[in-house]
Amino acid sequence: MNNNHEKIHQHNQIFGKKTELYFAILSGVFLSIGFLVEKATEFPNWIPSLCYLFAYFFGGYFISIEAFQKLTKGGFDIDFLMIAAAVGAAYIGSWPEGALLLFLFSLGHALESHAMNKAKKSIEALGHLSPKSAVVKRNGKLEEIAIEELKIGDVIVVKPNTKIAADGVVISGSSSVNQAPITGESMPVDKTFMAFSGNLPKLNEVDKKHIVFTGTINGDHMLEVIVLKLSMDSSVSRLIKMVSEVEAQKSPTQRLTLKFEKWYVPIVILVVFLLCFAYLIIDESFEESLYRAITVLVAASPCALAISTPSAVLSGIARAAQKGVLIKGGKALEDLGSITSIAFDKTGTLTEGKPKLTNVIPFLNYDEIAFVKLVLEVESLSNHPLAKAIAHDIKTQYQIVPQNKASDVKAMHGMGVKAFYNADEVFIGNVKLMHISNIEVTEHVISKMGNLLDNGHTVMLVAYQHQIIGLISVMDTPRKSAASTLRKLKEIGIKHMIMLTGDHQNVGDAIGRQIGLTEVKGNLLPEDKVEAIKTLLQRDKKIAMVGDGVNDAPAMALSTVSVAMGAAGSDVALETADVALMSDKIERLPFVIGLSRASKRIIKQNIFISLGVVVLLVPVTILGLTNIGLAVIFHEGSTLVVVLNALRLLRYETN
Known part of the structure; x- marks a missing residue:
């Protein structure tokens, strides 16, 4: 009309x-x-x-x-x-x-x-999602104010089974939140509070499990949310405008x-x-x-x-929007329908985006529980992202907590960490760290490491009392839904599914084998991804690029259709992508291509x-x-x- x-x-x-x-x-x-x-x-x-x-x-x-x-x-x-x-x-x-x-x-x-x-x-109908008022906590008292009067930094109290009045971060309470109006997810999503230090966090730097959006519906428990976006800038408002x-x-x-x-x-x-x-x-x-x-x-x-x-x-x-997918205009809709090749970013798109502990292998008949306790004591004192991931997964998988038995943890740049445990030296890191510490790395250890490295794992050796007592490995693991999604894409006629990653080729190849990719291009810098898209366009004429819309913006801009995942709360993704999947679910991709x-x-x-x-x-x-x-x-x-x-x-x- x-x-x-x-x-x-x-x-x-x-x-x-x-x-x-x-x-x-x-x-x-x-x-x-x-x-x-x-x-x-x-x-x-x-x-x-x-x-x-x-x-x-x-x-x-x-x-x-x-x-x-x-x-x-x-x-x-x-x-x-x-x-x-x-x-x-x-x-x-x-x-x-x-x-x-x-x-x-x-x-x-x-x-x-x-x-x-x-x-x-x-x-x-999204426009009617936002509640008209919010309950704000000010000077220890609760008062109800119009949504327009909210300010960034206000703390709103969200009662059970009511709509959330602003985009923000949960700072008290835990609850399941129905995000269907924004992301199209059919199941409620668990939200937990984030420790708040006083400085306002940036929404796009906060883990999604702490973030709530305007118009979504709280579950059975009360939440306190610190407002990070005003109603005019919220995800729902931006969605309506677009x-x-x-x-x-x-x-x-x-x-x-x-x-x-x-x-x-x-x-x-x-x-x-x-x-x-x-x-x-x-x-x-x-x-x-x-x-x-x-x-x-x-x-x-x-x-x-x-x-x-x-x-x-x-x-x-309209149908796409009902399912939590924003398609920006008829051109994107028609182009997506003619795509037979899709390039994917790896981290956070095909994978979970965070390292997971994948192997714990003690040597010399060393007791596994004693081994993981030692690793946990050392790694829990380090601020390195891999150390944090290892400590978190050991606590979760083995149900143990650190006893503060490690001390003097020192980061060895590019190699690992050195510490003391029960008055003896501990080294956790790569082969180079072992060599400069005069610890022998046997052929058996090299062989064990080689198998894991070939399959894309990051491997760390653990030495105690001047001998290697075991190894641990971590890996950014594929999303649970990645393999089934790629299988569906193949069924609907997508011939080429290519992963573009800055990680080592071995890491990319390992993930590619697990989830069924047709090609993997590793060791790519952002400018290399742009060149890769140019090459793929020459070969396949049209290509869609799926990423988070932030790190891969140049490559996505060059593709025929750019698809951003987890766009709710991300201004950059909403503005740069032709198609925005509001939720973080890659399994929406076959639906949106089928709809196109x-x-x-x-x-x-x-x-x-x-x-x-x-x-x-x-x-x-x-x-x-x-x-x-x-x-x-x-x-x-x-x-x-x-x-x-x-x-x-x-x-x-x-x-």
């Missing part, structure tokens, strides 16, 4: 929002009464004529205003063709046919408007049909004008030539074509239907083989079919 039509509709709401639909129905009612009175009674002729006149008024009201406004700007469009056809029908005395034309056209217009509004409302802008980004097919209409409408007007004078060449009256010309005018109007693409695009975008393909399919069907009817009707009407009534029914019927076909996308589900 174009913006001009919306403005006209807003300024003429006699019966509220459905005024246009009621006018169309009144047109049909007066048309039916006029027809019945004319055919079935002996009433004077002025009665059915008056009914047809009312049918003309109600059927032509909105489209006449719109056509006039466009005409004053020098534009001829479909509305103008319809008004011209109706006036022509009245001129030759075919009042019932003209009234039927206006009734069906106005009904099509109204249903088109309804279809568009339904698609928009399913997105704009959805309202997607219509401006027309799809390639839409741009093509608009170009076609620009030339087609004046040609139709010229042909119809010439047909009015067919009586000069063939044996018929001026009235017959005029009737034929008006019938051709009805048949040739590309109403269904005009609505075929925008209705499908908007329905597709369904949208492309429906756009093609709609264009085939709309052009097919025009191609069929125009020759038939030029040859005078049908009357204006049948032309109207076929023509407007195709418009309704196209709209209803597009609305099917609102119920799209993956197989």
Whole structure:
């Protein structure tokens, strides 16, 4: 639905929002009464004529205003063709046919408007998610204030089973939160509090388990949340703003049909004008030539074509938004549907994004529990991210806590750590650390390390009392859903799935084998990823790039379609990506690609239907083989079919 039509509709709401639909129905009612009175009674002729006149008024009201406004700007469009056809029908005395034309056209217009509004409302419903007020904790007291009065740094109290009033970080309490309105996740997500030191954290630097979003619904426990974004900057507000802008980004097919209409409408007007004078060449009256010309005018109007693409695009975008996926316009929707190659960032996209303890291997018959206790004591005193990950996983897997038996932990840059445990030296790190510490690394140890390194693990040797007593390994493990997602992508026809990573090639290859990638490119700097995308574009013509929208922005910008994961709360991801998966779930990818393909399919069907009817009707009407009534029914019927076909996308589900 174009913006001009919306403005006209807003300024003429006699019966509220459905005024246009009621006018169309009144047109049909007066048309039916006029027809019945004319055919079935002996009433004077002025009665059915008056009914047809009312049918003309109600059927032509909105489209006449719109056509006039466009005409004053020098534009001829479909509305103008319809008004011209109706006036022509009245001129030759075919009042019932003209009234039927206006009734069906106005009904099509109204249903088109309804279809568009339904698609928009399913997105704009997000705007009603934000609560109108929030309970704020100030000076130890609770007070309820309007959402607009919230300030960054305020602490809001979220009661059980109520909506969260702002984007922020949980600083007290733990609860499960229903994030479906923002991310489309069907299951509630556990949120826990973060220790708060006084300095406001940045939202994109906080673990997602501590972050809550405006409009999401708290579970059974009370939370205290520190506000980090005002309502106008929240994820939900940004989402609504971006959805309202997607219509401006027309799809390639839409741009093509608009170009076609620009030339087609004046040609139709010229042909119809010439047909009015067919009586000069063939044996018929001026009235017959005029009737034929008006019938051709009805048949040739590309109403269904005009609505075929925008209705499908908007329905597709609306369906994606219901599932927590923001598609920015028709171009991204159509492009994604034609993709057969996808490049993935590794960390946080195909993998969990944080190292996990993968192997604990004691040597020399060393007791495993004693071994992990020693490692835990040392690593729990280090601030290195790998040390923190190892300490966390040992505590979780072995259910033990440090006893503060280690001391004097010293980081050995690029090699590991050195410490004292029960008055003896401990070294945890790489082979180089062992060599400079005069600790022998046997062939057996090298062999054990080699197997793990080949499979992408980061390996650390553990030495105590001047001998190696075991090794531990960590790895950024694949997401649980990665393998099944890639399998589904392969099933729906994605031929090339490539991982681009800055990690060592061995690490990439190991993960690639586990989850079923077709290619892995390792040791890549950000500029190398850009070159990799250029190479893939030359080979595959089109490529989608999936990442977090931050680290890989240059490579994503170069790709045909960029897809950002976990975009809720990330300004950069929302702004740079063509498609934003609001949740952190890679398994949404097959759904959104399937939806894009369904949208492309429906756009093609709609264009085939709309052009097919025009191609069929125009020759038939030029040859005078049908009357204006049948032309109207076929023509407007195709418009309704196209709209209803597009609305099917609102119920799209993956197989």
